[in-house]
Amino acid sequence: MSNIDETGIALEDEVEGAGFDPSTREMLDQAAEYSYDLHSGQDTFREEHPGDFWSIQVENVHKTFGTNSVLNGLNLGIPEGMITVILGPSGTGKSVLIKHLIGLMFPDEGQILVHGDSVSKMRMSKLLEMRRKFGILFQDGALFGSMNLYDNVAFPLRQHTDLSEAQIHDIVFERLADVGLIGAETRGPAEISGGMRKRAGFARALVLEPEIVMFDEPDSGLDPVRTALLCGLIKEMHTRHGGTYIVITHDIASARQIGEYIAVLWKGRIVEAGGAETMFDSKNPFVRQFLGRRVEGPLGME
Numbered sequence: 001m002s003n004i005d006e007t008g009i010a011l012e013d014e015v016e017g018a019g020f021d022p023s024t025r026e027m028l029d030q031a032a033e034y035s036y037d038l039h040s041g042q043d044t045f046r047e048e049h050p051g052d053f054w055s056i057q058v059e060n061v062h063k064t065f066g067t068n069s070v071l072n073g074l075n076l077g078i079p080e081g082m083i084t085v086i087l088g089p090s091g092t093g094k095s096v097l098i099k100h101l102i103g104l105m106f107p108d109e110g111q112i113l114v115h116g117d118s119v120s121k122m123r124m125s126k127l128l129e130m131r132r133k134f135g136i137l138f139q140d141g142a143l144f145g146s147m148n149l150y151d152n153v154a155f156p157l158r159q160h161t162d163l164s165e166a167q168i169h170d171i172v173f174e175r176l177a178d179v180g181l182i183g184a185e186t187r188g189p190a191e192i193s194g195g196m197r198k199r200a201g202f203a204r205a206l207v208l209e210p211e212i213v214m215f216d217e218p219d220s221g222l223d224p225v226r227t228a229l230l231c232g233l234i235k236e237m238h239t240r241h242g243g244t245y246i247v248i249t250h251d252i253a254s255a256r257q258i259g260e261y262i263a264v265l266w267k268g269r270i271v272e273a274g275g276a277e278t279m280f281d282s283k284n285p286f287v288r289q290f291l292g293r294r295v296e297g298p299l300g301m302e
Contacts, residue, residue: 054113055080055212055244056101061110063096063268070096071107072268078212078261083238083245085255085276087290088265094248097265098216101246102134103127114212132160135205135213139220143189143197143204149176150185153204160208175203178237195226199233206241215247219254231257252291256280264290 056078063071070093078084088094099105100112103119112119114130122130143152153175157168176182179199189197198218205213215234219227231254238245249255255262256276263273264287272284280291288294 053080054078055115056246057113058097058100059110059113061100061107061112063093063100063105063107070268071100073110074265074269076263076270076273078244078246080244081242082260083235083247083258084261084263085247085249085259086263086265087249087252087255089250089290092265093268094250094265095216098214098248101214102131102136132208133211135208135210137198137201137205137213137215137218139217140194140197140201143200145189148186148188149181149192149200149203152189152200153207156204156208171207172203175207176200178206178240179203179233194221195230198222198230202233202237206237209241210243212244212246215245215249217249218247219249219251224253227251227254228257234258255291266290 054077056076058074058076061071061074062069074093074097076086076097086094086097096105100107100119101114103112103122106120111121114133117126117130119127119130143149144155147155150172153172154168157163157171161168163171173182173185176185179202181196181199181203184192184196184200189200192200218230218234222230234245234247235258247254247258259276259279261273262276262279264271264279266286272279272282272287274282279287282288282291
């Protein structure tokens with residue numbers, strides 16, 4: 001460790017690479033057995049017991065708005081208990097995919113399975129129950145401007161549980177401590193930095209102990225150092241609390257730092273998916289160009 005920045009997070013001299021323990025490597029090997037042909041759309045990643053290995057399965061999903069086709073036969077598996085990074089250029093359907101995963105949108109064709117259950121076939125009561133499996137960190141933290149940080153983090157507990165205020169107090173301070181915001185709980189969102197707002201949003205995303213935590217462009221608006229610090233915090237919280245983490249981004253450095261399983265999205269389809277080491281050594285022309293930040297390749301300025 002070196003010095004402490006003004007937001008209360010320790011600045012490290014180096015950002016450690018993503019090293020996988022034996023159990024994670026075993027999971028990645030298992031994921032490889034569920035490979036699927038992404039170009040033909042013929043998936044072969046069925047499970048004997050749905051939901052055991054894949055937290056989420058996206059099967060041949062299409063979504064069109066007017067004449068604009070956004071998702072074009074998208075197939076994707078999100079492994080249980082790992083940090084999955086979904087990478088892609090701007091305008092490739094990442095935001096639309098997020099809304100499908102939590103049932104805010106439904107596909108024109110295909111289906112989304114969360115722990116083996118089809119989202120589009122759920123009754124509203126079941127859909128609301130399913131959404132409680134998710135904690136979401138939005139790009140700007142999505143904090144309520146009229147509430148201080150304490151009340152922002154406490155909000156889901158007050159809305160969705162019957163806990164006493166004393167119990168809520170203990171949980172909120174535990175989550176604020178997780179993200180290094182003890183001492184800032186009485187401050188409003190307008191009084192803190194963008195990085196602190198994201199960390200407060202992270203604390204709120206964790207407060208109901210969700211099974212799946214989703215990050216929508218968590219690096220948006222942050223400088224490279226604070227992006228690295230936030231990614232380090234994501235890794236630390238995943239190690240501490242477990243669960244399935246899904247990080248939607250276009251930042252290659254973030255993917256390299258935290259990604260265990262990586263899927264590359266382009267033109268509404270997953271071009272390739274696999275373990276991080278495999279993906280950064282991919283022979284696919286688009287994946288090589290995008291992950292390698294190369295000028296030459298199929299991705300242009302269009």
